[in-house]
Amino acid sequence: MDSQENSPRKVVPIVPVKGEGERAGDEVQMVSLYAATQKIYPRSVQGIFAKWRWVMVVITQLVFYGLPWLEWGQRQAVLFDLGARRFYIFGFVLYPQDFIYLTAILVIAAFSLFLFTAIAGRLWCGYACPQTVYSEIFMWVERKVEGDRSARMRLDGEKMSLEKLFKKVYKHIFWLAIAMWTGFTFVGYFTPIKALGMEFFLGNMSSWEVFWVFFYALATYGNAGFMREQVCKYMCPYARFQSAMFDKDTLIVTYDAERGEPRGARSKKADPAALGLGACVDCSLCVQVCPTGIDIRKGLQYECIGCGACADVCDTVMDKVGYPRGLVKYSTEHAMQNKWTKEQTWRHVFRPRVMLYIAILTLVIVALLTSLGLRKPFKVDVVRDRASLARIVAGGKIENVYRLQIMNAAEKTMQYHLSVDGLRGLELATDSNVEVKSTESRWVSVRVQMPYDAAEPGSHPIAFRIQASDEQGQSVSVLQEKSVFLVPR
Amino acid sequence: MSDFISNFWHLYVAGITLVAIIACLILLWFSGKAKAMTANDNTTGHVWDGDLREMNNPLPRWWVGLFIITIIFALIYLAMYPGAGNNAGKFGWTSAGQYDAEVAKANAEVAPLYAKFAGMSAEEVSKDPQAMAIGDRLFMNNCAQCHGSDARGSKGFPNLADADWLHGGTLDKIKETLTQGRVGQMPPMAAAVGTPEDVRNVAHYVLSLSGSPHDSLRASLGKSKFGACAACHGMDGKGNQTMGAPNLTDDIWLHGWGENAIVNMINNGKVNQMPAQAGKLTEGQIHVLASYVWGLSNKPAASK
Numbered sequence: 001m002d003s004q005e006n007s008p009r010k011v012v013p014i015v016p017v018k019g020e021g022e023r024a025g026d027e028v029q030m031v032s033l034y035a036a037t038q039k040i041y042p043r044s045v046q047g048i049f050a051k052w053r054w055v056m057v058v059i060t061q062l063v064f065y066g067l068p069w070l071e072w073g074q075r076q077a078v079l080f081d082l083g084a085r086r087f088y089i090f091g092f093v094l095y096p097q098d099f100i101y102l103t104a105i106l107v108i109a110a111f112s113l114f115l116f117t118a119i120a121g122r123l124w125c126g127y128a129c130p131q132t133v134y135s136e137i138f139m140w141v142e143r144k145v146e147g148d149r150s151a152r153m154r155l156d157g158e159k160m161s162l163e164k165l166f167k168k169v170y171k172h173i174f175w176l177a178i179a180m181w182t183g184f185t186f187v188g189y190f191t192p193i194k195a196l197g198m199e200f201f202l203g204n205m206s207s208w209e210v211f212w213v214f215f216y217a218l219a220t221y222g223n224a225g226f227m228r229e230q231v232c233k234y235m236c237p238y239a240r241f242q243s244a245m246f247d248k249d250t251l252i253v254t255y256d257a258e259r260g261e262p263r264g265a266r267s268k269k270a271d272p273a274a275l276g277l278g279a280c281v282d283c284s285l286c287v288q289v290c291p292t293g294i295d296i297r298k299g300l301q302y303e304c305i306g307c308g309a310c311a312d313v314c315d316t317v318m319d320k321v322g323y324p325r326g327l328v329k330y331s332t333e334h335a336m337q338n339k340w341t342k343e344q345t346w347r348h349v350f351r352p353r354v355m356l357y358i359a360i361l362t363l364v365i366v367a368l369l370t371s372l373g374l375r376k377p378f379k380v381d382v383v384r385d386r387a388s389l390a391r392i393v394a395g396g397k398i399e400n401v402y403r404l405q406i407m408n409a410a411e412k413t414m415q416y417h418l419s420v421d422g423l424r425g426l427e428l429a430t431d432s433n434v435e436v437k438s439t440e441s442r443w444v445s446v447r448v449q450m451p452y453d454a455a456e457p458g459s460h461p462i463a464f465r466i467q468a469s470d471e472q473g474q475s476v477s478v479l480q481e482k483s484v485f486l487v488p489r
Numbered sequence: 490m491s492d493f494i495s496n497f498w499h500l501y502v503a504g505i506t507l508v509a510i511i512a513c514l515i516l517l518w519f520s521g522k523a524k525a526m527t528a529n530d531n532t533t534g535h536v537w538d539g540d541l542r543e544m545n546n547p548l549p550r551w552w553v554g555l556f557i558i559t560i561i562f563a564l565i566y567l568a569m570y571p572g573a574g575n576n577a578g579k580f581g582w583t584s585a586g587q588y589d590a591e592v593a594k595a596n597a598e599v600a601p602l603y604a605k606f607a608g609m610s611a612e613e614v615s616k617d618p619q620a621m622a623i624g625d626r627l628f629m630n631n632c633a634q635c636h637g638s639d640a641r642g643s644k645g646f647p648n649l650a651d652a653d654w655l656h657g658g659t660l661d662k663i664k665e666t667l668t669q670g671r672v673g674q675m676p677p678m679a680a681a682v683g684t685p686e687d688v689r690n691v692a693h694y695v696l697s698l699s700g701s702p703h704d705s706l707r708a709s710l711g712k713s714k715f716g717a718c719a720a721c722h723g724m725d726g727k728g729n730q731t732m733g734a735p736n737l738t739d740d741i742w743l744h745g746w747g748e749n750a751i752v753n754m755i756n757n758g759k760v761n762q763m764p765a766q767a768g769k770l771t772e773g774q775i776h777v778l779a780s781y782v783w784g785l786s787n788k789p790a791a792s793k
Contacts, residue, residue: 028534030524035547234549302546387634388643392746401639430639445639 040229043149043288047312056127057136068188080190086439093409093439097379104368115357117242119349120251120330126307131231134224138175145171149288175225183217229292233303243302248333249348253306255297255328268321279323286310286328296328377410377476380466382483390486396452400485406434407441415469422462423485425451457489503574510563517556603773611660615784624781627774640785645744650785653741657730663779670765673733677758681717691715692751698726699740
């Protein structure tokens with residue numbers, strides 16, 4: 001870790017990397033195919049981007065920890081009941097048949113990722129990804145207990161003492177508490193959280209609940225406490241394919257090499273121009289604050305999660321030495337090349353690609369909302385009987401049998417009135433009123449009859465009409481379901 | 490693995506599995522020893538197509554640890570579960586064994602339920618909503634394929650929801666039908682009846698028995714020839730449940746209505762079969778299922 005700070009100062013190549021001829025002098029060395037992990041001690045940072053990250057931490061965690069505790073009527077507002085195959089989301093009761101909504105949500109998630117990545121690179125990684133958010137929370141605990149970067153490094157270098165042991169135990173207790181609470185909350189989305197809380201304290205959680213609480217607790221503890229940037233560097237697939245979505249108009253954390261180089265320490269009063277120095281005072285703070293341990297002055301690197309910590313800390317340094325801010329900033333490759341102003345840069349950010357993403361995103365969101373708004377509080381599946389095609393019954397009538405699955409997505413008992421239409425004299429031979437209890441689904445066998453000569457032999461389209469009404473007899477909505485009526489030869 | 494006659498394939502499979510695992514380990518060991526050339530700008534110095542340079546981004550060491558864990562896991566797995574040729578593994582696991590264990594567990598779970606119903610009469614069982622829900626599932630899985638999901642059958646498959654029974658509709662008779670199956674046999678009777686004209690006349694007589702539309706002249710001519718049928722169906726045509734001979738007077742036509750269908754039946758006869766369920770269903774299941782079927786045609790007046 002320290003090698004970067006203590007190594008003799010030298011100009012590190014900026015991307016694009018220099019050509020073949022200039023690299024001739026580079027020393028070539030043999031290295032192992034595997035790298036030992038170096039622990040990173042990110043320094044705490046204040047600034048506009050750090051503030052935004054904390055805003056996102058607070059919002060995401062309020063939603064995540066808070067949502068399972070909300071009540072909706074007599075039940076948990078958001079509950080994914082996998083056992084009963086019902087998803088409760090506020091006023092909605094979703095059946096497995098509503099899977100299409102999940103598709104829409106995934107499409108929205110994907111296009112949001114495309115959009116934000118095209119605009120400003122790995123925004124998701126830097127501000128909202130659980131890996132970042134929990135690492136941020138865990139690092140905050142670490143800082144409170146062990147102190148900032150230098151104190152932590154000193155502590156880790158010390159021999160074990162009572163004080164060190166105390167600090168370490170203290171930290172891990174806090175970490176484990178947060179991790180347990182996270183695991184508990186996660187399981188609380190799938191099993192009613194209040195009952196789960198009772199079970200937790202009485203010690204009679206089911207073995208699967210115990211497994212998942214501890215599994216997610218362990219994952220949080222391990223990923224946010226120990227793995228941290230390793231997850232982003234070696235495990236996360238999004239990190240890799242987001243880089244493929246960058247182009248030369250994507251805002252990325254950029255070091256203004258032209259302004260900064262040649263870097264070097266100088267007295268505050270000295271004129272950098274006279275010393276032949278750029279704006280970079282080479283304080284190395286940008287490296288110290290980096291959660292992935294890279295030097296942003298080397299240019300865009302695959303490890304960079306776009307968190308903007310280096311931009312924040314560099315701005316404070318620039319303020320201190322009295323230089324203008326923005327030596328490290330969000331900027332685009334084109335803006336750096338063409339020396340665009342902020343306004344010009346932003347104008348180019350909203351390029352056709354971004355506008356297209358926005359248009360698609362809007363379209364899918366509107367489609368989802370419309371579809372949710374028009375959603376009927378029940379569904380019907382019509383399945384022709386698998387055994388008998390058609391039969392002739394008393395009176396010479398032709399009879400077909402159907403199985404109707406009526407799925408009540410309302411949270412009250414509903415009455416359904418069935419009727420059938422499509423052929424002359426077509427009528428139901430079974431009870432046309434069906435009652436289905438709250439959020440339950442029910443199969444009913446339905447016989448449909450037609451006078452002998454009402455239709456030619458063959459297959460005829462028919463339609464079932466199902467009218468839902470509540471217990472007061474108020475008609476709620478009507479569904480039409482198509483099927484076929486078979487007439488034997 | 491018993492499909493293989495030669496012992497060679499067991500060794501082949503076991504060998505290939507173990508060699509592959511060991512090869513992974515060797516590869517890992519060599520890759521740990523190997524060194525890559527790297528320049529200061531973190532490339533390997535390899536250049537393709539003029540400007541495509543290979544970066545040197547080494548894997549983290551903990552990844553090697555994970556790899557070793559998977560190898561250890563694989564070896565333990567091979568020792569515990571079948572995988573290395575015909576080695577059954579320490580746990581003696583088989584898919585059939587797991588299935589049997591799960592079935593036995595499920596049966597043990599529902600046994601008290603069926604035991605509760607076993608002591609109840611058909612009437613009591615058919616009034617129990619839980620038993621009827623079970624009966625409905627059993628019917629859908631085992632009976633609906635022929636008798637239809639509403640149990641009203643179709644041509645050739647008897648309607649179970651009416652009061653007409655070929656072999657008797659008491660609980661015991663239904664159980665007998667379920668357990669042992671039934672074979673309904675109508676021999677070709679054309680020769681016994683007489684000429685083709687006689688056969689048509691008998692057909693009209695049969696139609697007349699249930700008051701179906703018929704030619705009354707032919708029916709009266711056919712009446713004298715019905716004697717050939719009476720041996721099974723009875724002089725009055727009301728059938729015989731001990732033989733499974735259907736009632737011809739109730740306007741229920743299992744194998745088709747009308748002159749042609751009846752003529753065809755007299756000429757060619759019919760063998761119809763209900764398969765025995767004894768091997769598929771337990772006694773407790775048959776009791777619930779028989780009660781369910783009984784309940785279809787013996788509905789209490791209130792629920793109609």
